[in-house]
Amino acid sequence: MTTGSNKGSWKKHLLHLSIVLAGTAHAADYEISVVSGGSGPNDHYRTDAIEMAANILMQEADAAGEELNIKVNKRSYADWDSFKQAVTLAAESGSAPDIVVTGHVDIAPWAQSGLIAPVEDYVDMDAWPLNNLYPNLVEISSFNGMIYGIPQDSEARPxxxxxxxxxxxxxxxxxxxxxxxxxxxxxxxxxxxxxxxxxxxxxxxxxxxxxxxxxxxxxxxxxxxxxxxxxxxxxxxxxxxxxxxxxxxxxxxxxxxxxxxxxxxxxxxxxxxxxxxxxxxxxxxxxxxxxxxxxxxxxxxxxxxxxxxxxxxxxxxxxxxxxxxxxxxxTHPVVYLITEQDNEEQMEVAAKLIKLASEPRINTLHAIKSSHLGISPEQMNIGLYNNDRWAMEATERLLPHATSMPNNAxxxxxxxxxxxxxxxxxxxxxxxxxxxxxxxxxxxxxxxxxxxxx
Structure with a gap:
């Protein structure tokens, strides 16, 4: 996956990111909604990770002497049909959630419909932790040469x-x-x-x-x-x-x-x-x-x-x-996607939360709790991951041979x-x-x- 367009887009948004992360002279308040599909009781980190990321981002702002307030509204659906219907209806009414957590096969139709935006326009894919993601998962999360999603987990079907x-x-x-x-x-x-x-x-x-x-x-x-x-x-x-x-x-x-x-x-x-x-x-x-x-x-x-x-x-x-x-x-990875919103800074905050939620320790919580697999090789060095026999054996035995369904509308x-x-x-x-x-x-x-x- 080439990152030339990503670098250009990244430069365009440096001003907005500086407002969000460093240069704010007054309190900044954001309300970010995240909705997840196909999520059972063990999949709660799909949305909880965004809340954890918000806490980290607010603490980073505090350490820099800034005041940043982020409220995260979370909702999960056990079945995919109800989730997709809810997201579609919300989008039609102009109130789409900021972040959707869904299967990668939704990228093509949702990108073509204008529901989602390329995430590479809002985060630097060449910076950690995103530069450490498995390349094939990044490819699976892309459409028409653009990176639309960040993998939230990986899996295999034995x-x-x-x-x-x-x-x-x-x-x-x-x-x-x-x-x-x-x-x-x-x-x-x-x-x-x-x-x-x-x-x-x-x-x-x-x-x-x-x-x-x-x-x-x-x-x-x-x-x-x-x-x-x-x-x-x-x-x-x-x-x-x-x-x-x-x-x-x-x-x-x-x-x-x-x-x-x-x-x-x-x-x-x-x-x-x-x-x-x-x-x-x-x-x-x-x-x-x-x-x-x-x-x-x-x-x-x-x-x-x-x-x-x-x-x-x-x-x-x-x-x-x-x-x-x-x-x-x-492998049918679930991905984080950001939706098109009128507020550009809102989208950048959502993308920043996704980036933080993708850090190895945070993502490993989901992998181990839900028996999914990691999104980066760095997780193999995390104690919680490498001490889990199922995670290690399944990763080594299955993932090198994994294929995926195409992102095609x-x-x-x-x-x-x-x-x-x-x-x-x-x-x-x-x-x-x-x-x-x-x-x-x-x-x-x-x-x-x-x-x-x-």
């Missing part, structure tokens, strides 16, 4: 296996321990997993339909399987989306095969999430996939006392031996079409081939030249 069942279907300890390496090398495939899932069921270790227990609703996780079968999402040169028919059909066929082998239920989709969490954390499933943040749910709410003694984890395996090794995981439509096809094939309404044909037809009609059909 493949999980219950260790005891691996041993009971013939794995010795060395084989159990080496499974992540075999997945990473491409030796162990998704179809190898289905065979093992069938063995676990045949041995009576888990019930029918519990050999492979995927997530129960639509979500980014299912793009990992498309990647496993060699699918790509975006053309690097043109930015256009890619629909790989062969990879898509293999993806749909994989879930059909899982159903036909009896290791995944045909009616699995729609299972209540609370039921799913309880089942995978208590050994009722042999294999499943989820997010790094699931660790806190398993070990706290679900009472899984010895996670590492019971569960093995790694990348999502490559699809089959017929494709090159595409073992992978997906058309991706929402593409995603919906992909999901409709997968659901139709999974539940037996269509064959995988017919589901792909119908998806292609709909994509051509909806996105036209915005998508490359392979």
């Amino acid at each position: 493949f999980f296996a219950w260790k005891e069942y691996l041993q009971q279907i013939g794995y010795d300890q060395q084989a159990v321990d080496s499974l992540p390496d075999r997945i990473e090398s491409g030796e162990y495939t998704l179809y190898d997993m289905l065979e093992d899932a069938k063995k676990a069921q045949d041995e009576g270790l888990v019930a029918q339909g519990y050999g492979f227990y995927p997530r129960v609703t639509n979500g980014p996780d299912f793009w990992q399987f498309y990647t496993s079968f060699g699918g790509e999402l975006q053309d690097e040169e043109t930015g256009r989306l890619i629909f790989d028919k062969a990879a898509m059909e293999k993806t749909y066929q994989f879930f059909v095969d899982a159903v036909e082998m009896g290791v995944t239920r045909r009616n699995h989709l729609g299972t209540p999430w609370d039921q799913w969490y309880a089942e995978v954390a208590s050994g009722k499933a042999a294999f499943w996939h989820g997010g790094t943040w699931h660790y806190s749910r398993y070990t706290e709410a679900e009472g899984l006392d010895d996670f590492f003694g019971n569960v093995q984890f790694g990348l999502i395996p490559t699809g089959d031996k017929e494709v090159d090794n595409h073992a992978n995981t997906l 058309d991706f929402g439509a593409f995603w919906n079409i992909y999901w409709k096809g997968l659901e139709a094939a999974w539940t037996g309404q269509k064959t995988p081939k017919q589901a792909v044909i119908d998806a292609e037809t709909e994509l051509r009609g909806t996105l036209g030249n915005g998508v490359i059909i392979l």
Whole structure:
């Protein structure tokens, strides 16, 4: 990511920043609102960090002999739909929150609509701590060559296996321990997993339909399987989306095969999430996939006392031996965005708070509390982070292989079409081939030249 435009924008705003941070001759008062989506009880630092940053900024002003008062109004939504509706309605009424904490895929449509401003216009990306962020996370937080967001966390979405069942279907300890390496090398495939899932069921270790227990609703996780079968999402040169028919059909066929082998239920989709969490954390499933943040749910709410003694984890395996090794995981970082406001100084204060909230110690509080991963390599040196086994192993094992969904305004439509096809094939309404044909037809009609059909 080049920073030439950032440096120019930074110079334009030095005067405003000097007013905010140093040169104020009278008390400056600001009220900053921050709204977060998809946030459960363990995600409170997404907004609390902004409040912590405000306290630091006010203390810095006090140390410089200035008076700065910042009040932070916080709100979090557990579900994404309610959050996005609230942000959209607030923006339409002219009262958008100053800071929104959302998934990176919202950057493209919100930038095009004028809701958000490039954060690089308000902070120096070449100064600490922003110059220490993982470069790929900065890239994910960008659109049309501009840095719009600052990553609030990172994550990965692992493949999980219950260790005891691996041993009971013939794995010795060395084989159990080496499974992540075999997945990473491409030796162990998704179809190898289905065979093992069938063995676990045949041995009576888990019930029918519990050999492979995927997530129960639509979500980014299912793009990992498309990647496993060699699918790509975006053309690097043109930015256009890619629909790989062969990879898509293999993806749909994989879930059909899982159903036909009896290791995944045909009616699995729609299972209540609370039921799913309880089942995978208590050994009722042999294999499943989820997010790094699931660790806190398993070990706290679900009472899984010895996670590492019971569960093995790694990348999502490559699809089959017929494709090159595409073992992978997906990261879907949540980002801090600043909204367009009439008050330029208000926007600069909001951006300054985001910068402070991104410092390694503050961000590590969120990472450890919520079982997410860090946003900078410097966090590996923070005691709270490097003493946490899950944070360290997940970071080292998963993040180097992580891909992301593209920041493309058309991706929402593409995603919906992909999901409709997968659901139709999974539940037996269509064959995988017919589901792909119908998806292609709909994509051509909806996105036209915005998508490359392979």
